[in-house]
Amino acid sequence: MTLKDKSVFLCILCLSGYLLLLFIAPFVPNLSQHTLSNSSSYGDQFQMSKLIDFKIPLPTNLPIPSLNPLADSSIITMGDSFFNVATGFPSFPTKLKNDLNVKVHNYNIQGSGEPWRKTNPLEYLAENNFTKGKPKILILESVDRGLVLRYLNITKSTSDSPVITIANNRAINNDKTPPQGSIEIVNYKNNILYVSGWAGDNESGSPLPKIDILVDGKVIGQAITNLPRSDVASFFRNNSWLNSGWSFFLSTKLSTGKHKISANFYDLNHNLSNPSQPSYVTINLFDGLIDNLISWNNYTNSLIASRLKTYDFFLQENSLTEPLNELISTINFHFFHKISPLTPKYSLNPKMLFYENDVNFYQNPPSPDETQKIADNLKYISETLMSKYNVTLIFIPMPTKYTIYHRFSGDNSETPFFDQLFSDLSKNKVNFIDLYHPFKSSSEILYLPSDTHWNGHGITQAVDIVTSYIKKSKLLYQ
Numbered sequence: 001m002t003l004k005d006k007s008v009f010l011c012i013l014c015l016s017g018y019l020l021l022l023f024i025a026p027f028v029p030n031l032s033q034h035t036l037s038n039s040s041s042y043g044d045q046f047q048m049s050k051l052i053d054f055k056i057p058l059p060t061n062l063p064i065p066s067l068n069p070l071a072d073s074s075i076i077t078m079g080d081s082f083f084n085v086a087t088g089f090p091s092f093p094t095k096l097k098n099d100l101n102v103k104v105h106n107y108n109i110q111g112s113g114e115p116w117r118k119t120n121p122l123e124y125l126a127e128n129n130f131t132k133g134k135p136k137i138l139i140l141e142s143v144d145r146g147l148v149l150r151y152l153n154i155t156k157s158t159s160d161s162p163v164i165t166i167a168n169n170r171a172i173n174n175d176k177t178p179p180q181g182s183i184e185i186v187n188y189k190n191n192i193l194y195v196s197g198w199a200g201d202n203e204s205g206s207p208l209p210k211i212d213i214l215v216d217g218k219v220i221g222q223a224i225t226n227l228p229r230s231d232v233a234s235f236f237r238n239n240s241w242l243n244s245g246w247s248f249f250l251s252t253k254l255s256t257g258k259h260k261i262s263a264n265f266y267d268l269n270h271n272l273s274n275p276s277q278p279s280y281v282t283i284n285l286f287d288g289l290i291d292n293l294i295s296w297n298n299y300t301n302s303l304i305a306s307r308l309k310t311y312d313f314f315l316q317e318n319s320l321t322e323p324l325n326e327l328i329s330t331i332n333f334h335f336f337h338k339i340s341p342l343t344p345k346y347s348l349n350p351k352m353l354f355y356e357n358d359v360n361f362y363q364n365p366p367s368p369d370e371t372q373k374i375a376d377n378l379k380y381i382s383e384t385l386m387s388k389y390n391v392t393l394i395f396i397p398m399p400t401k402y403t404i405y406h407r408f409s410g411d412n413s414e415t416p417f418f419d420q421l422f423s424d425l426s427k428n429k430v431n432f433i434d435l436y437h438p439f440k441s442s443s444e445i446l447y448l449p450s451d452t453h454w455n456g457h458g459i460t461q462a463v464d465i466v467t468s469y470i471k472k473s474k475l476l477y478q
Contacts, residue, residue, distance in 0.1 A: 043451030045353035048342035050329035054353050054450040059088020067093055070128055073105035074476065076391070078121055079141030082398050082453060084108045089456035092141075095463045102476065109142075109150075119150040121393070122384055132390050137475055139466065140381075141396040144403060144417070145361035147374055152366070153180060153202055153236070154377045178271040178370075179208055181244075186261050186279040188254060193261075193281075195223070196247040198232045201267040205240025210266040213248045216259055216341075223248040223263070254281070260341055278357075280342075347408035351449045354409060358400035358452070365417035375424030382430050392475050394466070395432040397421060401447040404439050431473075433466055 042055050064086050070076065077083055077093045083106065084091060090098070097104040109119045118124040121138055142150055181199025188194070195213055200206040207225035214220065227245030259281050265273035332338040339346065345354040366374070382393040399418065406413070418436040425432045438461065439446055446458035454462070470476050 043353075043448055045343050045355060045452060046450040048355075049333075049340045049346075049353055049450075050326045051333055051339070051346075051353075052326050052330045053333070053348065054346075054351055055326070056351065056450050058448065058451060059456070062086040062088065062090060064091050065094060067097065067106045068103040070105045070125075070130060071133075073103040074136060075100070075102055075104045076121075076136060076138040077104060077106045077141070078109055078119075078124065078138065079106075079396075080109055080143055080146060080398075082143060083141050085453045087448065087451070087453065087455070089459055092459055092463060095459060096139075096466065099463055099467050100470070100476065120154050120381065121391075122381060122388075125385075125389055125391075130389060132388065134390070135475075136389075136391045137394060137470065138385060138391050139394045139396060141398055143398045144400055145357055147397060147421075148366050148370060149180065149182075151374045151377050152370055154381070178273045179265040179267045180273055181208070181211070181246075181263065181265045183261065183263055183279050186281050188281045191251055191253050193220075193250045193252055193254070194248070195261055195263070195279075196245070197263065198229050198241075198244045199225075199246055199263075199265045199273075200232065200236070200238075200241040200244040201265075204268045205238065206242070206244035207246070208244075208265055209268055211246050211248075212264040212266075213250075214260075214262045214264065215252075215254070217262075219264075220252065221248060221250050258340070258342075345402065345406075345409040345411065347405070350408065350445060352401065352405060352408055352447075353450050354402040354406075355400070355452050358402040359406075361400070362402050362406060362411075362415055363413070365415050368420060371417065371420045372424050375421060375428050375430065378425065378430050379428035382428075393431060394469070394475075395425065395430055396435060396462075396466070397432070399436045399439060401452065403436070404447070431475075433462075433469055435462055435465065438465060 041058055043058055046054050046056070064084070067073075075096065077096065079092070083093060086094070089095075091106075093104050093106040107118070107124060118127065119142070121140055179199060179201035182197045183195060184197040186193075186195050193215075199208050199211060201208060206229075207227075209225075211223040211225060212219045212221075213223055223246040225246045226243045227247060228243060229245035230242060232244045233239055233241040260278045261281060262278040329340070342356050343353045344356055345359050346352065347354075365371075378393075378395055382395075385391040385393050397418065402409070403415070403418075418434075422432065422434060422436075439458070442457075442461065444457045444461075446454055446461060448455050
């Protein structure tokens with residue numbers, strides 16, 4: 001056998017061994033577990049894009065120590081994931097506690113797209129039977145793209161609610177805000193797409209007259225509305241939202257790959273909601289075959305289908321095929337200029353990926369009327385916290401990475417949103433921390449390159465700004 005023949009034989013042998021390992025690994029629990037992909041250690045945006053250019057290891061996650069009970073704390077922090085990450089650096093509440101040497105209680109509002117989550121401090125304190133006592137500070141943080149969902153419409157006590165009249169059995173008031181809603185469930189099976197959620201309007205309550213369902217940005221039909229959702233009505237404390245549920249069915253053939261599912265909500269005045277938080281459905285290679293096998297209702301075929309499903313997941317989410325997936329994505333990026341719709345904007349110098357929802361918010365900010373209403377609602381929260389609980393509110397609207405570094409992606413547009421919000425908050429005498437301007441003028445990179453969140457420099461700068469504000473304003477009760 002010549003050297004060439006030996007080389008060819010060795011290559012075939014290695015390839016055969018690799019393919020054999022791919023075949024058996026998903027069905028061997030220990031082997032499957034040990035070969036799962038660790039792409040999360042490179043950041044959520046790398047997981048979305050699979051681009052080798054942005055495969056930058058994250059700092060090691062630090063354990064988040066337990067903070068103090070609510071009643072015993074001088075400072076209460078409420079925030080989303082920016083307040084609850086510790087990637088190579090102590091989390092914001094932990095560093096604040098250490099720098100000020102005070103007791104801090106932290107509550108994570110992440111997942112607030114679901115109506116039962118507590119993003120309003122008044123509801124959180126009431127739920128925990130908090131009573132008025134010694135002065136405290138409550139630091140409320142929300143990423144900018146979450147402000148509309150969390151604070152455009154809030155629950156107020158009956159005495160503070162706007163005057164509402166009833167016309168044609170629909171609630172009408174002078175508020176002209178667009179409707180709001182959420183996608184909660186997306187399922188695709190046997191070529192049937194199912195989507196459901198809730199939606200309503202402050203003016204007309206529910207149901208909404210029209211809800212468009214979109215796949216990859218194209219309208220494919222309208223949802224069925226007027227479905228009962230007593231949980232949503234209970235959350236908003238408004239019986240006009242009792243029928244705010246909606247659902248959508250469509251027989252359609254989706255191509256293999258990832259598809260964005262979104263919804264447009266319209267009220268009686270044809271006002272369109274802000275873009276809904278999209279959901280995603282991934283159609284895998286074996287999905288059609290699996291559905292057919294299972295539909296035969298045969299044990300053997302169902303077992304095969306289960307294994308094919310396991311295998312397909314394994315092909316996408318394991319360290320053996322991860323390099324190939326990354327290579328394909330990177331080739332598509334460099335030669336065909338294709339990138340995941342989850343990270344539509346990027347910068348190669350400095351290296352940064354930008355999340356789709358951050359880009360959408362920056363390019364489609366809330367209207368001045370909506371911004372004013374957010375500020376008005378925060379004023380109500382601030383005044384009620386003080387009068388009812390002796391708690392001083394400090395609000396922190398958190399700019400996203402794209403809001404700060406959009407120019408790196410070639411987007412030279414400027415949004416007036418933060419300046420408008422700060423102006424409205426100042427007029428309403430709401431205490432707030434401006435991170436937007438200091439972050440934009442900082443010479444340091446304050447966010448992780450392939451992740452949504454800030455890095456240690458960002459947390460440090462933010463805590464320094466907040467501690468300085470608290471000390472200068474003499475708000476802290478020791």
